Amino acid sequence: MQEHQIKNEKGDLIDIKSHLFQFAILSDNSQNLTVMKAAQVGLSTIEILKTIYDAKRYQMDIIYTLPTDGDVNVFVGGKVNRIIAQNPILLEYTKDKDSIEQKQVGNSMIYFRGTWTKKAAIMVTADRVTHDEKDSSKQDVINEYQARTQHSKYKQKHTFSHPSAEGTGVHVEWLLSDQKHWFIKCSHCEKKQYLSWHLNDKSKMSIDLDKQIYVCKSCGEEIYDEDRRNGEWVAKYKNREYSGYWVSLLMCPWVSAKEILKKFNDPNTSEEFFFNKVLGLPYRGKGNKLSQQGLMQNVSIVMSTPTSEERAILGIDTGLKLDYVFGAPKKGLSYAGEAKDYDELDKIMEKWPKCIAVVDGGGDLIGSRKFKEKWQGRVFLGFFTGDKKGTDESMWNMEEKTVSIDRNKYIQIVVDEFMDKRIPLQGTESDWYDYWLDWNNLTRTKIVDPITGEFKGNKWIRSGRDHKALATVLWRVGVGKFGEVGEIFASQDVLNFPRGIDLRPNMTTRAPDPKSLFKINQPNEDDWRN
Ligand SMILES: [Zn+2]
Numbered sequence: 001m002q003e004h005q006i007k008n009e010k011g012d013l014i015d016i017k018s019h020l021f022q023f024a025i026l027s028d029n030s031q032n033l034t035v036m037k038a039a040q041v042g043l044s045t046i047e048i049l050k051t052i053y054d055a056k057r058y059q060m061d062i063i064y065t066l067p068t069d070g071d072v073n074v075f076v077g078g079k080v081n082r083i084i085a086q087n088p089i090l091l092e093y094t095k096d097k098d099s100i101e102q103k104q105v106g107n108s109m110i111y112f113r114g115t116w117t118k119k120a121a122i123m124v125t126a127d128r129v130t131h132d133e134k135d136s137s138k139q140d141v142i143n144e145y146q147a148r149t150q151h152s153k154y155k156q157k158h159t160f161s162h163p164s165a166e167g168t169g170v171h172v173e174w175l176l177s178d179q180k181h182w183f184i185k186c187s188h189c190e191k192k193q194y195l196s197w198h199l200n201d202k203s204k205m206s207i208d209l210d211k212q213i214y215v216c217k218s219c220g221e222e223i224y225d226e227d228r229r230n231g232e233w234v235a236k237y238k239n240r241e242y243s244g245y246w247v248s249l250l251m252c253p254w255v256s257a258k259e260i261l262k263k264f265n266d267p268n269t270s271e272e273f274f275f276n277k278v279l280g281l282p283y284r285g286k287g288n289k290l291s292q293q294g295l296m297q298n299v300s301i302v303m304s305t306p307t308s309e310e311r312a313i314l315g316i317d318t319g320l321k322l323d324y325v326f327g328a329p330k331k332g333l334s335y336a337g338e339a340k341d342y343d344e345l346d347k348i349m350e351k352w353p354k355c356i357a358v359v360d361g362g363g364d365l366i367g368s369r370k371f372k373e374k375w376q377g378r379v380f381l382g383f384f385t386g387d388k389k390g391t392d393e394s395m396w397n398m399e400e401k402t403v404s405i406d407r408n409k410y411i412q413i414v415v416d417e418f419m420d421k422r423i424p425l426q427g428t429e430s431d432w433y434d435y436w437l438d439w440n441n442l443t444r445t446k447i448v449d450p451i452t453g454e455f456k457g458n459k460w461i462r463s464g465r466d467h468k469a470l471a472t473v474l475w476r477v478g479v480g481k482f483g484e485v486g487e488i489f490a491s492q493d494v495l496n497f498p499r500g501i502d503l504r505p506n507m508t509t510r511a512p513d514p515k516s517l518f519k520i521n522q523p524n525e526d527d528w529r530n
Contacts, residue, residue, distance in 0.1 A: 006089075008045045009082035017229065018253055021182050021245075022046045024233050029054075030243035033158040034173035037247040038280035047132060047160055048080050055108040056093050060127035060154055062110045063145060067136040069114035075132075076100045076112050115141040124148065128156035135161045135169030135276075140413060140480070163275075163282040167458045168412065171282045177244020178235035182251045184227050186216035193217050195228070195250035197279055206250060207257045214250070214257050229253040248280040288444040290415045290469075295436045298418055298425045304331045305426075311482060312355040314348060315475025318363035323438075323467035325475045326355075329483025332424030333475070336435045336468050342371050349375050358382045358478040360470065361402065372401065382474045394477045403477060410473045411442060411460045417476075438468040 006014050016023055019042065025035060026046050037043060055062050066072050077100060084090045095104040103110045113122055115138040129145045131137060149155040161170035181194040195214065198204035206223065208215045214223040228251055249255050263269055263278055275283040306312040306328035316324040321340060326348060327333040339345055349355055359368045361381030372379040380396075384407040395404045417423050425432050441464035447457050 006049065007083075007086040009079050009086060011086050014045070019046075020229060021231060021233070021247065021251060025245055026050050026053075028243055031154070031156055032173070032242040033156075034170060034177050034242045034244045035160045035247060036163050036170045036174045036244070036280055036282075037160065038249040039162055039277040041247050041249060041252055041280075043160065043247065044075075044079060044132075045083065047130070048083055051110060051130060052084075052090055052093060052103075052105055054128070055105040055110050058127070058154070059106065059108050060152075060156075061108050061125070062128045062130060063122070063124070063126040063148060064110055064112050064130045064132065065115050065137060065142065065145065066112070066132050067114060067116055067138075069117040071133070072112045072114050073100055076103075080112075122148075125151055127152040127154035128158060130158040130160070132160050133162070134159045135164040139169070139416070162277055162280065165288065166282040168282075168416075173242050174244050174246070176240060177242035178237045178240040180233040180235045180243070180245050182231045182247070183234045184223065184231040184251075186219060186221065186223060187227055188221035189216060189219040191216060191218035194234075195223075195248065197250070207260060209261065212258045212261055225253045246280055249278050290418055290436075290439040290442070292436055292440070294415075294419045295425075295432065295439060296429050297421050298332070298423055299429050299432055300332075300424045300426060301428060303334075303426050305334050306331060306352060308352055310352070310354065312348075312352045313475050313478040313482060314345065314355055314357040315471040315473070315478060316345065316357060316359040316368075317467040317471040317474065318360045318368050319467060321467075322364075322367075323471045325435075325468060325471045327426075327475070329479045332426065333472070334426050336432070336471070342367060345371065346374070349378065356380070356478055356482050358403065358474040360384075360474060377401070380478070382477060384470075394480065396481060403481075405473065405477050407473070408458055408460050410477060411469070412444070412458065414469075414473055414476050415439075415444075423476075435468050438466050441466045442469055 008014055022043060023046075025033075025043070026049060035043065051062055051064055054060060066075055080103070084094055093105045101112055103112075109124075111122065111124060111126070126148050129149055131142055131145075134142065146157075149157070157173075159170050159173050163169060163171045163174070165171070167175070183192050183194050185192050193206075193216070195206040196204050196217070197206065202220070203217055206214055206217060208220075211222075214228065215221065216223055231251065233245065249260060260278065264274060272283045275281045310328045310330075312326060312328045312334075314324055314326050316322055321338045322342070322345065323336075323338050324345065325333050325336045327335070337344070345357070349357065355378065357371070357375070357379045359371060359379060359381055361368055361383050368381060372381060379401065381402045383402065383404045385404050386407070394406070394410070397403070414423075425435075441462055442460050443463065444458050444460050447459050
């Protein structure tokens with residue numbers, strides 16, 4: 001790196017001394033790598049250099065994903081190409097200089113792809129798949145990319161992202177990793193420690209709120225920028241599947257304690273934003289419930305019922321009544337209703353001859369089969385199953401006209417898409433209020449191994465009727481198969497952080513002061529080096 005005098009995209013020489021924590025990541029050649037990071041920690045240059053160098057050095061083909069095609073344009077056009085242009089050695093390596101979607105480096109290829117705008121993973125094979133901004137990417141498309149490395153001798157997987165909720169996105173790999181923390185040494189008491197945030201416990205708080213400086217968690221004296229710069233990565237666990245790094249803004253020597261506090265005190269900073277983008281930690285409050293606001297932000301009063309020539313999807317949960325949702329993939333949900341019997345549903349199938357129905361096959365055993373017989377080839381029975389390791393994909397049997405659906409993973413997918421404002425709901429808020437009540441009866445909980453305490457995954461627990469939520473899951477599974485997903489689920493303001501104030505299930509608002517909420521979620525890992 002230094003011998004070639006590598007420069008960033010602005011043409012400035014990359015200074016190893018002030019970016020020590022980054023260079024360990026650059027030279028890490030582990031099979032699987034994950035970086036759970038805050039925003040603006042200056043790692044994207046490192047990611048680009050790593051991708052180009054490794055493609056050249058190990059002669060590996062690399063698929064590099066970003067959330068959207070727009071992100072790919074900005075990233076490759078604005079960053080990758082400029083870094084290459086600033087560095088003669090990289091210019092020598094790369095051909096295809098004008099292509100946004102792929103670059104040839106020596107004998108290897110790097111493919112850049114968005115996840116939201118493509119229905120499926122590209123069919124090329126690779127030795128490594130790198131997911132940048134994994135938590136803002138489309139998770140089922142990301143999972144499809146897993147299969148792209150199966151014929152490689154390397155089969156590498158790298159993820160870089162700010163975290164979102166616990167147990168999703170980059171936090172999944174973090175939990176499987178050796179969990180490296182950046183340890184620094186107090187120059188007063190020589191105590192080694194990592195920088196952390198806790199408002200009510202001084203032994204876990206690295207910032208003095210009054211003096212606005214970094215302080216030692218042991219002796220309380222000042223921690224200098226030089227101390228923060230000269231740290232070392234220490235792994236919490238040995239022999240894990242992933243080499244993992246947690247990068248917070250606190251450990252960036254160029255970010256002062258004052259700046260951290262300014263972000264914290266900013267009334268526009270939600271606690272979620274502070275956790276994800278400043279501390280680089282997952283936020284427990286998000287994604288474990290579909291809040292009323294999270295759902296209602298999707299309501300669009302522009303009514304747009306599918307035309308009779310259009311492909312529409314019907315998701316039906318069967319029980320005492322038939323709860324169903326209906327809508328064209330491109331237009332989101334037009335209607336959520338309850339039917340006493342199948343007559344109402346027959347009418348929909350008649351009126352929309354291209355409509356496909358996905359019916360819960362485990363509830364009303366007789367009626368659902370009759371309905372399937374009546375509308376030959378247009379009705380699929382959906383069966384909810386438990387966790388299947390390694391896949392989010394619904395398993396279709398086109399012979400039998402059945403589909404098995406991982407219940408917990410698919411509920412999460414739909415909740416995340418609503419939270420990201422990707423599924424339009426046609427009508428008014430009051431039209432969708434009863435619908436929301438069904439979602440409100442679902443809460444995500446953690447499954448923890450009772451003996452080892454190890455995190456095993458998430459489960460959505462139901463506390464009342466959830467039929468319309470499950471009907472929506474069935475609808476969504478049908479859209480994934482029969483619709484061009486990219487077209488509806490591609491709203492622009494996905495990355496709009498921070499989000500506003502959530503409503504509690506009992507309709508009260510919680511206090512807008514982010515500080516009042518910090519008690520519920522602290523970076524509470526003990527210093528295991530004690
Ligand atoms: Zn000290």
